[in-house]
Amino acid sequence: MSYFRENIEKVEGYMPGFQPAQKEVIKLNTNENPYPPSPLVLRVLARINTEQLRRYPDPIGSKFRLAAAEINGLEPEFIMCCNGGDDLLRMAFQAFCDENRPVAYPAPTYSLYPVLANVQNCPVLEIPFDEEFNLPAKLAGTNAALTIVCNPNAPTGSFISVDEIASLADEISGVLLIDEAYVDFAQQNCTRLVKDFDNVIILRSMSKGYSLAGMRFGYAIAQPEMIAGLMKVKDSYNVDAVAIEAATAAIKDQKYFKENVDKVKAERARLTEQLRKTGFNVPDSFSNFVLAQCENGGAAKIHEQLTKRNIYVRYFAYPKLDDKLRITVGTPEQDDILLAALKDILATEPSQL
Numbered sequence: 001m002s003y004f005r006e007n008i009e010k011v012e013g014y015m016p017g018f019q020p021a022q023k024e025v026i027k028l029n030t031n032e033n034p035y036p037p038s039p040l041v042l043r044v045l046a047r048i049n050t051e052q053l054r055r056y057p058d059p060i061g062s063k064f065r066l067a068a069a070e071i072n073g074l075e076p077e078f079i080m081c082c083n084g085g086d087d088l089l090r091m092a093f094q095a096f097c098d099e100n101r102p103v104a105y106p107a108p109t110y111s112l113y114p115v116l117a118n119v120q121n122c123p124v125l126e127i128p129f130d131e132e133f134n135l136p137a138k139l140a141g142t143n144a145a146l147t148i149v150c151n152p153n154a155p156t157g158s159f160i161s162v163d164e165i166a167s168l169a170d171e172i173s174g175v176l177l178i179d180e181a182y183v184d185f186a187q188q189n190c191t192r193l194v195k196d197f198d199n200v201i202i203l204r205s206m207s208k209g210y211s212l213a214g215m216r217f218g219y220a221i222a223q224p225e226m227i228a229g230l231m232k233v234k235d236s237y238n239v240d241a242v243a244i245e246a247a248t249a250a251i252k253d254q255k256y257f258k259e260n261v262d263k264v265k266a267e268r269a270r271l272t273e274q275l276r277k278t279g280f281n282v283p284d285s286f287s288n289f290v291l292a293q294c295e296n297g298g299a300a301k302i303h304e305q306l307t308k309r310n311i312y313v314r315y316f317a318y319p320k321l322d323d324k325l326r327i328t329v330g331t332p333e334q335d336d337i338l339l340a341a342l343k344d345i346l347a348t349e350p351s352q353l
């Protein structure tokens, strides 16, 4: 006999990218930022006192809310703090979906969405992307309670224009959650849509552009009524006192943030070019990772060979992805080690390209 609900019994949990214990590895598998967070983060962490730890944190993280509102040109009521962007995704499924209220999203995309759908036991309407990863027209006609568009999309790195997403928000009757976890590395974002549409929620993460994946902090942007509704679903103290301090310091240091993001974008261009020269098909990425297609398959084998050399990239054995490797943009030094290893692997097994 199982103690679990039937859908939990059946669900395969989310499979996070491997976190190797040893430090001497090239880790390009979970889209972490290769550079440290702003030095102001360490400064505020050094000042944390025991009184802050003894007491419960501010339930709505007002400090961060104010800072994030200012940076996005909005009022604080448009912002809700989350324990990472994933916390907001869980809340959205709980708030909007059930057995009769489906979720819809273009696929392939972030593999956490179907896991959360199965936990919530809601129907999933996966609408396939075309080969260029354009927004599928059918997405507007699903009648889903929750539609998710990941933009830039993971793991493809592709980007859909803000105007196209605005049209989608206008056409659908349910909620549109725009997952902008990687938007720091793109040229545009959808912030302006929350002013025009009461059904839009934007997800932001502090894990990528702000180098705070270990801290677990993200936030939602939406109209105040939507934020107030989501607040009913959140854990009472979903962001901790230390994380509030760190995330606030990080988001306030826009100069450091922009320099950090610019370094990643410059290296993304170099990595893309070098991978193409090595023989991979690599579409332009608007994110902090690239998706490299191995022309004659072989992605699984190359992944295995890289892992043996302590170089970690991500391989997904899913349709449309199983001939590709998702590679996080590292430092130039890390990427050079990866590129040299790829050349070596392909030289010994040339049939793979």
Ligand SMILES: Cc1ncc(COP(=O)(O)O)c(C=O)c1O
Pocket (backbone or CB within 6 Å): 030, 031, 083, 084, 085, 086, 087, 110, 150, 154, 179, 181, 204, 205, 206, 207, 213, 217, 218
């Ligand atoms: C597409 C996408 N959305 C959301 C997240 C959640 O990020 P976090 O919970 O680290 O803020 C991730 C994490 O990798 C992601 O890839």
